[in-house]
Amino acid sequence: MVTEQLEKVKEYVKESRVYKSMFRRGFEDTPRNRVLAIMGNVFLHLHPSHVKRHSVKLTHTWCMGGITFLLFLVLCFTGVFLCFYYHPDKINAYRDMKYFEYDVPFGVVLRNMHRWAAHLMVITVWLHMTRVFMTGAYKPPREFNWVVGVVLLVLTLLLSFTGYLLPDDQLGFWAVTVGTNMARATPLLGHEGPFGEQIGATAYNDIRFALLGGSVVGGNALLRAYIWHCVAMPVTAIIFLAVHFWRTRKDGGTSGPL
Amino acid sequence: MWHNIWKIASKPDNIPIVGMLFLVMFFGVLSFYLALKNDRIRAAAASRRKEGQPKAKGDVVDVIDIMYPESEQGLPKKISCWPHLVKLEFICAIAVMALLMFWSVPIDAPLEEPSSPALTPNPSKAPWYFLGLQDMLVYFDPWIAGVVLPTFIILGLMVIPYMDVNPKGSGYYTFRERKFAILTYWFGFFVLWVIEIVIGTFCRGPGWMFFWPGQEWDPHRVVAEVNINFNEFLANATGMAGLKSATAGLVIGIGTILGYYVLGMALPYLWLMRRNPVILEQLGFIRFNIVGFLFWTMMALPIKIVLRLIFHVKYILVTPWFNI
Amino acid sequence: MEENKPKEATEAEVKGVLEHPKPAPPPGAQAERSRRGFLVKLGWAGFALFQLSWIVAFMRVFFPRVLFEPPTSFKVGYPWEYTVGVVNTRYQQQYRVWIVRESEGFYALLAKCTHLGCTPVWWEGENKFKCPCHGSGFTKEGVNYEGPAPRPLERLKISLAEDGQILIDSSLVFRQERGEWEKPGAFLKV
Numbered sequence: 057m058v059t060e061q062l063e064k065v066k067e068y069v070k071e072s073r074v075y076k077s078m079f080r081r082g083f084e085d086t087p088r089n090r091v092l093a094i095m096g097n098v099f100l101h102l103h104p105s106h107v108k109r110h111s112v113k114l115t116h117t118w119c120m121g122g123i124t125f126l127l128f129l130v131l132c133f134t135g136v137f138l139c140f141y142y143h144p145d146k147i148n149a150y151r152d153m154k155y156f157e158y159d160v161p162f163g164v165v166l167r168n169m170h171r172w173a174a175h176l177m178v179i180t181v182w183l184h185m186t187r188v189f190m191t192g193a194y195k196p197p198r199e200f201n202w203v204v205g206v207v208l209l210v211l212t213l214l215l216s217f218t219g220y221l222l223p224d225d226q227l228g229f230w231a232v233t234v235g236t237n238m239a240r241a242t243p244l245l246g247h248e249g250p251f252g253e254q255i256g257a258t259a260y261n262d263i264r265f266a267l268l269g270g271s272v273v274g275g276n277a278l279l280r281a282y283i284w285h286c287v288a289m290p291v292t293a294i295i296f297l298a299v300h301f302w303r304t305r306k307d308g309g310t311s312g313p314l
Numbered sequence: 315m316w317h318n319i320w321k322i323a324s325k326p327d328n329i330p331i332v333g334m335l336f337l338v339m340f341f342g343v344l345s346f347y348l349a350l351k352n353d354r355i356r357a358a359a360a361s362r363r364k365e366g367q368p369k370a371k372g373d374v375v376d377v378i379d380i381m382y383p384e385s386e387q388g389l390p391k392k393i394s395c396w397p398h399l400v401k402l403e404f405i406c407a408i409a410v411m412a413l414l415m416f417w418s419v420p421i422d423a424p425l426e427e428p429s430s431p432a433l434t435p436n437p438s439k440a441p442w443y444f445l446g447l448q449d450m451l452v453y454f455d456p457w458i459a460g461v462v463l464p465t466f467i468i469l470g471l472m473v474i475p476y477m478d479v480n481p482k483g484s485g486y487y488t489f490r491e492r493k494f495a496i497l498t499y500w501f502g503f504f505v506l507w508v509i510e511i512v513i514g515t516f517c518r519g520p521g522w523m524f525f526w527p528g529q530e531w532d533p534h535r536v537v538a539e540v541n542i543n544f545n546e547f548l549a550n551a552t553g554m555a556g557l558k559s560a561t562a563g564l565v566i567g568i569g570t571i572l573g574y575y576v577l578g579m580a581l582p583y584l585w586l587m588r589r590n591p592v593i594l595e596q597l598g599f600i601r602f603n604i605v606g607f608l609f610w611t612m613m614a615l616p617i618k619i620v621l622r623l624i625f626h627v628k629y630i631l632v633t634p635w636f637n638i
Numbered sequence: 639m640e641e642n643k644p645k646e647a648t649e650a651e652v653k654g655v656l657e658h659p660k661p662a663p664p665p666g667a668q669a670e671r672s673r674r675g676f677l678v679k680l681g682w683a684g685f686a687l688f689q690l691s692w693i694v695a696f697m698r699v700f701f702p703r704v705l706f707e708p709p710t711s712f713k714v715g716y717p718w719e720y721t722v723g724v725v726n727t728r729y730q731q732q733y734r735v736w737i738v739r740e741s742e743g744f745y746a747l748l749a750k751c752t753h754l755g756c757t758p759v760w761w762e763g764e765n766k767f768k769c770p771c772h773g774s775g776f777t778k779e780g781v782n783y784e785g786p787a788p789r790p791l792e793r794l795k796i797s798l799a800e801d802g803q804i805l806i807d808s809s810l811v812f813r814q815e816r817g818e819w820e821k822p823g824a825f826l827k828v
Contacts, residue, residue, distance in 0.1 A: 093396035103399060106392040112399045115348060118341060119406045126407050130414065150428045157425070168418035175330035176414070178443050182334075182503070183341055189474075189499050190345040192492065195484035199475030206471045213443060220441050227327075229429030230438040230756070234448065234771060237755040238460025243636075249457045250636035266700035270707055272431065432731040432749070434757040436770030451772060451786060456754060521773030521785070534764070637788070 102301050107309050116191070120184035124212075125297070127177040131215075132290065134170040142222070144282035146275045149224035174216050181212050201303040204296055211293045218285035224278060232281070233273050239264040318528050322516055326424045331442050331515050338508055342500065349489040349496075357490075436520045436533060445514030446507050452522065453618045455637055463611075470608045477605050479596045502612055541628035544570065544621075560632070567631025571638065574614075579606035708733070710809040713799055717744070717828055725760050725778060735794060735806060736760065736767075738778060743827040745819075746794040746806050747780045753787040767791070781814065790814040795823040 069075050081092040091105045110116055141160055142152045156163035185205065188194060194202035221232040239262075240246040246264060247257040259271045269276030323332050426435075440448045450459035482491040489496055519525040520533035542550070545566045549557035556562060583602065586594050594602065621627040631638040714729050720739035729735050734757065736747045747767075749757050756771035767776040774785030781790045795810035804826065812824035819825070 087394065090394040090396045093400075094394075100396070100400065103395040106394050107399055109389065109391055109393050112393065112402055114402065115344070118344075119402065122403050122406060123410050126410055130411075153425050164422060165418050168421065168423045169414060171423035172330070172417050172421070173414055175327075175442075176333075176410075179330060179334045179337060183337060185471075186338075186341060186345065186499075186503065190349065190496070191485060191487055192483035193485060194475040195478065195481070196475075202475045203472045206468060209471075210468055216443065217441060223425055224429050226426040226429055226433070226435050227424060229431075230435060230771075231440050233431075234438060234440055234754050234756065235444065238447075238456050240755070241456035242461045243457055246457075246461075249461070254635070261701065266697075269700070269702050270705050272707060273429075274707060276702065276705075430731070432734055432757055434759070434770045436759070438756060438771050451754070455786075455788065521768060521770060523773055533768075533770075534761075 118187050120180050124180045127173045130173045144279050153223045198307045204300045215289050218281040221281040348487040352487050353490040446510035449510045449514040541626050544627050544630045547627050563632050578610040711807045713803040745825050746796045748792045752789050793824045796826045
């Protein structure tokens with residue numbers, strides 16, 4: 057009796073104009089529906105409709121690229137939530153960390169997830185690269201996609217690095233100080249690098265100054281790290297990700313050249 | 315001893331390093347296992363073909379065939395993404411999210427005291443994924459270790475597809491067909507990058523001094539070590555005091571570095587000329603030199619480590635503007 | 639190319655199609671074309687120049703004009719507050735400087751390792767500055783003697799202010815390897 061009623065409701069919903077405007081295929085497991093499931097969905101159509109049989113084997117792909125993208129999404133998601141409470145200035149930044157720790161509902165878990173997902177993403181990117189290398193998946197015609205992948209690897213490391221400064225604690229401060237001090241030693245562009253001084257570089261006009269917005273890791277540096285971390289680099293990464301996925305798909309997916 | 319190791323390994327920020335080490339080793343073994351298995355299957359099939367035997371069940375015709383176990387040989391080679399691939403991705407996503415949850419609830423992200431420019435923690439370390447670069451600072455000046463070598467790492471990775479002219483091994487695991495490429499990759503990735511990170515984490519204590527795992531980190535330990543430049547080392551070794559002058563150092567330094575690259579490219583060239591001229595033809599002159607340059611730049615790190623740790627050589631080349 | 643041709647086309651015909659002579663250009667067209675080519679090039683050059691100047695302008699944005707950093711010139715008390723032979727670390731936190739009182743006078747060392755800019759620590763018992771980052775060691779005078787530091791610590795300009803206090807100007811540094819420690823300002827005689 058109840059089942060009958062439910063069946064009727066289901067039928068009604070599936071026949072309604074609203075439902076039909078959103079979903080255009082049935083649920084019968086037919087080859088046509090399988091294709092439509094992929095092609096009729098903006099997210100799923102990153103995939104081709106068919107792939108070679110071996111490319112869905114876990115031992116072949118390790119699923120590392122997919123996991124990396126998942127972690128990127130997790131980081132975007134938790135990052136947006138962290139942004140609701142965080143102020144990128146010298147007075148508030150550290151205070152906000154304590155706020156997360158003791159006051160913000162689920163603040164601790166949010167921050168933990170953001171950090172551990174970031175660390176995990178660095179590892180999965182390396183493993184993805186290793187897998188791609190070991191299966192020779194960078195060989196023609198997919199050379200350029202490997203280059204895009206290397207750009208994404210560098211962006212991952214830089215995203216992680218800029219995020220390191222944001223809590224404004226001793227750990228991040230000194231990691232970034234040591235890191236950016238290497239920029240001082242850039243040949244020609246840094247004031248302590250080879251030939252830097254000879255062409256007039258000082259602590260106030262070299263590349264480190266441009267990165268930090270000052271001669272010390274201070275308020276400007278915090279704000280710049282924040283903007284790079286939350287806006288500039290994620291947007292860049294998304295653009296490169298789009299190219300990366302699109303080219304993977306056009307060049308035959310993970311299964312090798314078509 | 316174990317107490318000390320545990321103290322370092324259980325620091326929240328070091329957990330990923332321990333995880334990474336095991337993950338990299340696991341997947342490294344897995345990839346070599348798959349590669350060698352493929353090689354074995356294909357070699358067996360090839361030898362059967364050569365002896366004129368009939369094609370056995372599961373024999374390899376197309377290289378991609380090695381991907382399938384015998385039970386799947388007759389099936390269509392393409393399958394639909396929905397549900398096969400999407401299902402797998404979904405399960406992977408759930409597993410990773412579960413791992414992340416179980417990791418994030420009990421283990422807190424580290425937070426130290428508020429930043430203070432006047433108090434440097436000892437040791438103060440870069441984020442773990444850059445510890446390899448930080449450890450290189452022991453052997454090279456900052457402009458090399460912090461700028462030039464990372465640039466070469468990135469550029470070197472980017473040019474891999476354009477340097478690797480070997481058409482074999484595209485889309486499947488193999489070792490036999492790409493020995494040089496794979497060994498170079500694992501040397502650079504595992505031996506230089508991953509092991510340097512592990513050393514930077516577990517063996518570098520206060521003052522960036524080297525401590526064996528388990529050794530107590532004593533900031534007041536004195537390391538009696540006098541490092542000399544390469545020309546002084548040569549002078550001591552040969553007994554020619556004249557080599558100690560700055561001019562001699564300049565000449566020896568430039569000569570050594572030039573000789574290193576020139577010989578490093580010329581000797582393999584001659585060797586390949588004799589053994590396998592086809593590879594040289596495929597590579598071409600420019601590509602051969604780029605590969606040689608990047609390869610020997612990578613090898614400069616272990617060579618410099620050996621020179622420093624065993625012969626206490628500080629710089630190869632000393633100039634008024636920069637040292638190498 | 640050739641696979642796309644219809645089957646009946648013979649080789650000669652295909653060749654003929656491919657090598658079909660272009661109509662002779664009307665007189666003056668050569669000049670016209672080169673003029674147009676020049677204008678096109680000029681247009682693209684202007685576009686590239688425009689883009690380039692914008693890139694340079696955006697690069698300039700990264701260099702701020704005004705800095706809100708601690709003042710470079712500051713007073714560190716009266717000379718009689720200092721004990722002979724002792725390294726004063728009282729101003730390390732605030733100004734990142736150590737003031738050393740010798741029997742002949744004073745000098746100020748910038749508390750910044752010459753390797754990668756960490757802040758070394760003064761170890762009274764071992765009579766040295768030790769950098770925690772990569773283990774560089776400096777003598778009390780600031781001379782590097784162990785670890786990766788490539789040169790001695792920098793000394794800052796030190797003088798007496800009008801009110802008799804010691805005045806340090808951290809924007810003016812003196813580097814030993816250039817013989818600048820002998821210059822006036824690197825050492826305050828009393």
